[in-house]
Amino acid sequence: MKKAKEILQRSDCPISYTLDFFGDKWTLLILRDMMFDGKTSYGEFLQSKEKIATNILADRLGALESNGFVSKTVSPENKSKFVYTLTEKGIALLPVILEMTIWGSKFSPAGGNKELLKVLKSDKEKTIKDFTKLLKKRIQA
Amino acid sequence: MKKAKEILQRSDCPISYTLDFFGDKWTLLILRDMMFDGKTSYGEFLQSKEKIATNILADRLGALESNGFVSKTVSPENKSKFVYTLTEKGIALLPVILEMTIWGSKFSPAGGNKELLKVLKSDKEKTIKDFTKLLKKRIQA
DNA sequence: CCGCATCCCTATAGATACTG
């Protein structure tokens, strides 16, 4: 039995609310892996370059699931494996993540995703819309 | 003497880089107060409804300053008071914060800023551009 | 062995009281 670790809302401010849940260093990285790399399993998340600890990963996946950002199902191929997929509520975070990508690409010493930046620059709104559509399609299959 | 608390970069990923610095529950709220409420002083930040602790505020202001997101100057009116203002690097985070506002407004039980949402919906890119211009003007005065 | 969870211990975040 898992306790659902509810979100404690500090104020009515929408920014504050967003940070109440996503204001940590790991949660959005999991969503990134799902959105951009199509990852769906615990093991795949573990392999990301930032090296998330197993307990943190389990905790965040649980929180994401119990708050409706991802759904957890048993893998059809492997009964002892779980598949995590984005919900629409999770997909709705794409614009936030993309803006973070843009900002990070501009200011990180490591540079950023030049390809993505070029596409975004030409028509950001369209890119967001199209990518959202793609993600939604992916979860229907 | 203050240690500059450098950012430890977990990977080359721009999203990860953004989270390395802004992946906490308070830093962006300070920027929110500066952007949307025009706050400029320690005392004003303390009064926000989320009730930030004094040591956290001091810590975050120090980090924001030493990393070039805000600048700290002595108040012209009151020599024993400091004035914090956004830099261009800080202003560049506006799109991220606005997307968080949009997301939070959509999903927070408390609802959100309906006015802002309406404006953003009609032309998001223009709104961001105009507001950025306003913020830049503000720091030149 | 792999996928996932738990335990333990340290480091950091954060609340409250206090100070130059």
Next chain:
DNA sequence: CAGTATCTATAGGGATGCGG
């Protein structure tokens, strides 16, 4: 006004466990 000091709670790293 603008912080520090001190103390406690929580996040997080690494090892370990356990079932297939």
